[in-house]
Amino acid sequence: MTENRSYLLQGNQACAYGALAGGVDFFAGYPITPSTEIAEILASELPRQGGRFIQMEDEIGSIAAIIGASIAGAKSMTATSGPGFSLMQESMGYAYMAEVPCVVVDVQRGGPSTGLPTKVSQADTMQAKWGTHGDYYPIVLAAASISECFHMTVRAVNLSEKFRSPVVLLLDEVLGHMRERITIPDKSELELVERRKPTVPPEWFKPFELTPTHISPMAGYGEGYRFHCTGLTHDSSGFPTSDPAEIKDKLDKLKLKITQNSDEICTYKQEHIDDCHIVVIAYGVAARVAQQAVRIARHKRFKVGLFQPDTIWPFPEKALRKALENADLAIVAELNQGQLINEVKRIAHSKVKVDGIFRYDGDIMTPHEIVKKIREAN
Amino acid sequence: MSESKDTKRIEIRLSGSGGQGLIFAGILLAEAIGIYGDKNVAQTQSYGPEARGGASRSDVVISEDIIFYPKTTELDILLALTQEACDSYYPALKGGGTLIVDSTYVSQVPTDKVYSIPFTRIAREKIGTPVVANVMSLGALAAITKVVKLDELEQVVLSRAPRGTEDKNKAALNEGFELGEKAVKDYRAKFIDAPRRQ
Helix, strand or coil, X not given: CCCCCEEEEEHHHHHHHHHHHCCCCEEEECCCCCCHHHHHHHHHHHHHCXXXXXECCCHHHHHHHHHHHHHCCCCEEEEECHHHHHHHHHHHHHHHHHCCCEEEEEXXXXXXXXXXXXXXXXXXXXXXXXXXXXXXXXEEEECCCHHHHHHHHHHHHHHHHHHCCEEEEEEXXXXXXXXXXXXXXXXXXXXXXXXXXXXXXHHHCCCCCCCCCCCCCCXXXXXXXXXXXXXXXXXXXXXXXXXXXXXHHHHHHHHHHHHCCHHHHCCEEEECXXXXXXXXXXXXXXXXXXXXXXXXXXXXXXXXXXXXXXEEECCCHHHHHHHXXXXXXXXXXXXXXXXXXXXXXXXXXXCCEEEEEECCCCCCCCHHHHHHHHHHHC | CHHHCCCCCEEEEEEEECCCCHHHHHHHHHHHHHHHCCCEEEEEEECCXXXXXXXXXXXXXXXCCCCCCCCCCCEEEEXXXXXXXHHHHHHHEEEEEEEEEECCCCCCCCCCCCEEECHHHHHHHHHCCXXXXXXXXXXXXXXXXXXXXXXXXXHHHHHHCCCCCHHHHHHHHHHHHHHHHHHHHHHHHHHHHHHHCC
């Protein structure tokens, strides 16, 4: 890839090049449609750039390998789809608990189970939030264009490094496979974040030290800082604890490092919010359809706007509440039987009616389906 | 996209059976227009879990505006390289849309307003291999629809064709363009000039 040049790329290709630009130097994965191109490109490119690529025996091994690589100091990533994302959930819990930065890309296809390998879906929306057990606060991003596949992969790496947490990037079959023009930015235009390293002598180092930001500096294994890493609930030294105060401190830390920084983490886009009575809410590829629908409807003089979260977890709650201030109706468009709509219902004021357009037959909805709903409401 | 008033939007489907190189043809067309040309493009595809056989299609949307909805709803142009593809997708072609078929495999056409060219047969006879029928059909599509310039297609074919196949692909492209120009003349004679006769 030459910088500052335009290419016709698939979403999966853009994601792989985003990973390289974002500093990913370790990828472990197991090929699965519709995510395979990400692994394919990184298998050829990473070794050339001094990184490592491992094809693991399955997705359980893949997530374990990227966690290990990250603890040893690498910026690590894996990519998968529904069945593989399910297999990764247990160890993703370990990564949340042990506060290990890593990126998991889920190119969504139809489910449950083997489902529809070559067809689109957004039915992992809630799995990305609640896939593993216990209380935890994931960061989940969703791209809607080929350019965003590149830039959001860079951002996912940055957020994982900054917040010492796994970050999930949701793509989908349509976006992963469709081709669109993208200009690869110059490296100097990209801001890359490195995890905070300890500045204390090794004998003072506490890998899960309580700090005002709730984020603890992280040493890499092999850098002279010995520390214990476990999925058991642990104290600031990393060793298991059953002390109620320490247990609460740990779970509060996991929560607060995300919730206290949600303004920084949550990004979103909105159009025509100032004068609209109807707000269409959509993310990912469904948001593209909604953008087209809003243009058609406004051309017909309907007062309608669009709210598109880039970060779906944590959901940009304050921004949506503000966007719905003058609205009577929110229409949530998603490629599942209704998942994100429940979050919108939770956030919306009681006077706002929340309705949905759900498509789950393996194709994306058309703009006309959304326009029809807007017309029916008027 | 009749409701959008987006008259600059053109929706194209290249269809046939798996293995005929239609997804590759879609990439060539989209890259010629979006990278070597100056319009916005979105290329999508549809395929089943099988690698060969089965219906295969590649859709290309062209617009001077930003393309939000990346798929097709009403086709302006349909290229069908098999009878099955022609039968399946003709209903998606809008009234007045352009239908181009490979008459090697498509014997029953749903309308007489069709550009019918034996791409596979000519590819086999003149170029020596049927595998360039996809590129040949792109040349004809350029001549018939003018959505893409021949030189833009030529640049992308030369940069994307597997090494050692550049000459055959370039020959197929030019042959297709000539066949397309001839088909346009025949079509005009039949439907535009002919009705003047009493």
